[in-house]
Amino acid sequence: xxxxxxxxxxxxxxxxxxxxxxxxxxxxxxxxxxxxxxxxxxxxxxxxxxxxxxxxxxxxxxxxxxxxxxxxxxxxxxxxxxxxxxxxxxxxxxxxxxxxxxxxxxxxxxxxxxxxxxxxxxxxxxxxxxxxxxxxxxxxxxxxxxxxxxxxxxxxxxxxxxxxxxxxxxxxxxxxxxxxxxxxxxxxxxxxxxxxxxxxxxxxxxxxxxxxxxxxxxxxxxxxxxxxxxxxxxxxxxxxxxxxxxxxxxx
Amino acid sequence: xxxxxxxxxxxxxxxxxxxxxxxxxxxxxxxxxxxxxxxxxxxxxxxxxxxxxxxxxxxxxxxxxxxxxxxxxxxxxxxxxxxxxxxxxxxxxxxxxxxxxxxxxxxxxxxxxxxxxxxxxxxxxxxxxxxxxxxxxxxxxxxxxxxxxxxxxxxxxxxxxxxxxxxxxxxxxxxxxxxxxxxxxxxxxxxxxxxxxxxxxxxxxxxxxxxxxxxxxxxxxxxxxxxxxxxxxxxxxxxxxxxxxxxxxxxxxxxxxxxxxxxxxxxxxxxxxxxxxxxxxxxxxxxxxxx
Amino acid sequence: xxxxxxxxxxxxxxxxxxxxxxxxxxxxxxxxxxxxxxxxxxxxxxxxxxxxxxxxxxxxxxxxxxxxxxxxxxxxxxxxxxxxxxxxxxxxxxxxxxxxxxxxxxxxxxxxxxxxxxxxxxxxxxxxxxxxxxxxxxxxxxxxxxxxxxxxxxxxxxxxxxxxxxxxxxxxxxxxxxxxxxxxxxxxxxxxxxxxxxxxxxxxxxxxxxxxxxxxxxxxxxxxxxxxxxxxxxxxxxxxxxxxxxxxxxxxxxxxxxxxxxxxxxxxxxxxxxxxxxxxxxxxxxxxxxxxxxxxxxxxxxxxxxxxxxxxxxxxxxx
Ligand SMILES: Nc1ncnc2c1ncn2[C@@H]1O[C@H](COP(=O)(O)OP(=O)(O)OP(=O)(O)O)[C@@H](O)[C@H]1O
Ligand SMILES: [Mg+2]
Numbered sequence: 001x002x003x004x005x006x007x008x009x010x011x012x013x014x015x016x017x018x019x020x021x022x023x024x025x026x027x028x029x030x031x032x033x034x035x036x037x038x039x040x041x042x043x044x045x046x047x048x049x050x051x052x053x054x055x056x057x058x059x060x061x062x063x064x065x066x067x068x069x070x071x072x073x074x075x076x077x078x079x080x081x082x083x084x085x086x087x088x089x090x091x092x093x094x095x096x097x098x099x100x101x102x103x104x105x106x107x108x109x110x111x112x113x114x115x116x117x118x119x120x121x122x123x124x125x126x127x128x129x130x131x132x133x134x135x136x137x138x139x140x141x142x143x144x145x146x147x148x149x150x151x152x153x154x155x156x157x158x159x160x161x162x163x164x165x166x167x168x169x170x171x172x173x174x175x176x177x178x179x180x181x182x183x184x185x186x187x188x189x190x191x192x193x194x195x196x197x198x199x200x201x202x203x204x205x206x207x208x209x210x211x212x213x214x215x216x217x218x219x220x221x222x223x224x225x226x227x228x229x230x231x232x233x234x235x236x237x238x239x240x241x242x243x244x245x246x247x248x249x250x251x
Numbered sequence: 252x253x254x255x256x257x258x259x260x261x262x263x264x265x266x267x268x269x270x271x272x273x274x275x276x277x278x279x280x281x282x283x284x285x286x287x288x289x290x291x292x293x294x295x296x297x298x299x300x301x302x303x304x305x306x307x308x309x310x311x312x313x314x315x316x317x318x319x320x321x322x323x324x325x326x327x328x329x330x331x332x333x334x335x336x337x338x339x340x341x342x343x344x345x346x347x348x349x350x351x352x353x354x355x356x357x358x359x360x361x362x363x364x365x366x367x368x369x370x371x372x373x374x375x376x377x378x379x380x381x382x383x384x385x386x387x388x389x390x391x392x393x394x395x396x397x398x399x400x401x402x403x404x405x406x407x408x409x410x411x412x413x414x415x416x417x418x419x420x421x422x423x424x425x426x427x428x429x430x431x432x433x434x435x436x437x438x439x440x441x442x443x444x445x446x447x448x449x450x451x452x453x454x455x456x457x458x459x460x461x462x463x464x465x466x467x468x469x470x471x472x473x474x475x476x477x478x479x480x481x482x483x484x485x486x487x488x489x490x491x492x493x494x495x496x497x498x499x500x501x502x503x504x505x506x507x508x509x510x511x512x513x514x515x516x517x518x519x520x521x522x523x524x525x526x527x528x529x530x531x532x533x534x535x536x537x538x539x540x541x542x
Numbered sequence: 543x544x545x546x547x548x549x550x551x552x553x554x555x556x557x558x559x560x561x562x563x564x565x566x567x568x569x570x571x572x573x574x575x576x577x578x579x580x581x582x583x584x585x586x587x588x589x590x591x592x593x594x595x596x597x598x599x600x601x602x603x604x605x606x607x608x609x610x611x612x613x614x615x616x617x618x619x620x621x622x623x624x625x626x627x628x629x630x631x632x633x634x635x636x637x638x639x640x641x642x643x644x645x646x647x648x649x650x651x652x653x654x655x656x657x658x659x660x661x662x663x664x665x666x667x668x669x670x671x672x673x674x675x676x677x678x679x680x681x682x683x684x685x686x687x688x689x690x691x692x693x694x695x696x697x698x699x700x701x702x703x704x705x706x707x708x709x710x711x712x713x714x715x716x717x718x719x720x721x722x723x724x725x726x727x728x729x730x731x732x733x734x735x736x737x738x739x740x741x742x743x744x745x746x747x748x749x750x751x752x753x754x755x756x757x758x759x760x761x762x763x764x765x766x767x768x769x770x771x772x773x774x775x776x777x778x779x780x781x782x783x784x785x786x787x788x789x790x791x792x793x794x795x796x797x798x799x800x801x802x803x804x805x806x807x808x809x810x811x812x813x814x815x816x817x818x819x820x821x822x823x824x825x826x827x828x829x830x831x832x833x834x835x836x837x838x839x840x841x842x843x844x845x846x847x848x849x850x851x852x853x854x855x856x857x858x859x860x861x
Binding site for chain 2: 599651658829832
């Protein structure tokens with residue numbers, strides 16, 4: 001288990017968005033998290049990545065307790081994510097977006113950046129080359145000099161993935177990466193996620209596109225109304241009547 | 252002892268004014284998420300316009316006040332229409348800059364129209380002190396307290412018991428949902444600017460006989476009002492009143508017992524302390540920012 | 543020409559033009575205005591690093607300018623310390639204050655940050671006014687010595703011109719370098735999406751404090767130079783209005799452009815000279831500029847220039 005969530009509860013005032021949720025993510029796996037709108041999937045991601053603080057419960061990364069770590073500290077530990085409402089650096093170029101992903105892997109400080117010390121020039125060149133490779137990885141290299149704002153929507157989702165990969169993460173959390181993509185783009189995405197897994201990176205996927213989830217995930221966790229409903233292989237999930245009724249809105 | 256009484260009285264009446272100005276901030280903030288840096292200019296406009304009608308045009312008191320508030324309200328509406336609405340979805344930094352721009356513009360215009368001199372507005376009911384229960388009080392203080400209480404009660408009534416008031420609160424809570432149930436959010440925003448301008452100018456009018464007025468009084472008064480609303484918390488009407496009174500009292504006592512020169516610093520030190528340690532205000536509730 | 547080479551070329555031309563101006567233009571009044579443009583450019587660049595790059599507003603930057611000016615003024619007149627040493631001391635003090643105040647203040651965002659920095663600026667303005675024993679209060683502090691190095695005393699326009707502009711050009715160069723490095727990208731990332739920046743491992747809070755500190759450092763140097771070239775300082779130069787004027791320079795010139803800051807500083811320094819004729823119009827014009835530029839040209843005037851340059855370049859290529 002590379003990532004473990006233990007008894008997480010999150011209340012927003014009177015609303016309990018997550019209620020005693022526990023789950024584990026196997027190292028090197030692709031794990032899906034599904035559930036109807038408002039189930040608490042994004043909230044769970046926000047807690048794991050340190051953007052929200054949970055009301056109670058713990059999060060572990062490789063048995064190290066990471067509850068209440070800041071997002072930036074978690075990034076340094078190799079935990080990264082993408083966003084449901086794409087969060088790109090809109091005024092920067094596509095390439096620069098990915099270069100930001102190398103932030104934790106580079107070290108030049110204010111002085112060496114301002115005075116352009118030789119080491120900084122070398123590092124800058126390296127960051128650029130590596131970032132170009134991550135753009136090639138998602139087929140965005142043709143758009144390198146474009147402003148990120150101007151990317152078509154499908155490509156902006158890919159750019160988020162490139163940027164996250166530049167961090168050389170151990171775990172990548174993706175929040176609805178297929179939302180808004182057409183079927184061709186979704187197929188390309190499925191291929192990409194498998195490639196990421198082959199690089200030895202653990203993938204956690206929140207997604208409403210059931211074909212995609214059933215196709216690529218090894219384990220699926222189902223959330224409903226803030227509670228964990230069940231967990232199992234795609235087959236088990238598909239046959240579980242509780243899941244079906246949760247999606248149909250009967251309880 | 253006599254001094255203390257004077258300080259308390261000054262503190263409370265200034266505090267009431269700060270509360271009114273703070274109210275104006277909160278109304279716009281709750282409807283739009285904007286802190287209107289031009290808020291203080293409405294206060295200045297109130298005082299200067301009243302002075303203009305009352306002293307220069309020789310109008311009677313009541314029409315002067317009503318005209319002044321009307322004009323300031325129209326300025327508020329024009330400001331919303333021309334500068335705020337076109338930038339509806341812009342980043343906060345651009346909205347801040349635009350309201351600063353507007354405030355400088357209004358101040359500059361006031362200076363061109365009325366010059367740089369400081370004027371005193373005549374007190375509404377003369378300058379003969381009243382004796383109540385052995386204490387003296389200026390009639391203008393009574394005016395201030397009465398108007399403040401009136402404004403606070405009527406805005407409570409308005410926001411809690413009229414359809415429009417409730418609609419404005421709905422917009423503040425969730426604009427998208429409000430527009431789904433058929434509330435015209437744009438009108439509500441415009442309304443928030445006009446109410447806020449009206450209250451601000453009223454505050455400027457009633458304080459002018461005590462503190463004098465000039466084209467540049469808006470900066471400080473606006474900031475003090477903001478300070479009041481920050482002490483109280485944006486979401487709490489009563490909190491704003493308490494915040495204003497607290498600030499007014501601390502200032503008056505600080506000026507009396509410590510040093511008049513540092514009086515203005517008190518407000519800002521309180522402002523910084525509250526923003527640092529309790530940004531939701533002393534009476535507000537904390538919320539999780541949505542990601 | 544590669545992009546990088548073109549940038550170096552542009553900068554060299556820019557520096558060269560500025561450094562040759564005194565040979566062509568001997569008139570003391572104009573040189574004086576140019577000295578002010580230099581000091582204002584330094585301040586605008588400093589604020590731009592914070593406002594244009596990191597996207598964090600400060601409505602109290604005049605305070606750091608004032609700290610530099612008053613420290614230089616007070617320590618050289620009352621304690622006869624070496625002015626050069628004092629410049630460094632003043633810059634370090636302003637940086638230290640910014641660093642300490644920066645941690646709580648830069649936790650705040652947007653409108654709240656604006657108000658807090660404003661309050662901070664006003665508190666310092668009040669201090670400059672009220673500590674009469676040190677600062678001379680509202681009537682100001684005079685008799686600040688000119689700088690000197692070896693036998694050269696910086697007491698004439700040409701000397702001051704070179705003093706100010708060499709430092710300004712250096713500040714511009716270092717800022718341009720910084721803005722194009724990993725730190726510059728991190729700053730712009732925080733500007734565009736603080737959440738995403740943090741998830742990418744950027745400690746947004748600390749980064750903002752760092753750039754705030756650097757910005758204060760540069761502003762204080764500008765303040766010291768101001769004190770030594772003017773030989774007189776008074777609080778009105780360091781009040782809220784000047785903080786707003788600085789924001790206006792950055793916005794009018796172009797948020798996130800170092801050359802834009804120069805342009806903004808130049809325009810806002812020259813404008814009042816022209817407006818002398820219709821005194822009192824400056825406030826209303828600043829307000830109008832802020833509103834109009836913000837609404838119709840969010841990239842500032844420099845973006846207009848860049849568009850023009852591109853069009854010209856295309857025309858030339860076309861022929
Ligand atoms: N910052 C917040 N403040 C208050 N309530 C919140 C906040 N963030 C989320 N919620 C609420 O928590 C609940 C769970 O939201 P969440 O975004 O996690 O759902 P989700 O499973 O990601 O849904 P979707 O599939 O629509 O993305 C919702 O009712 C939402 O309104
Ligand atoms: Mg979600």
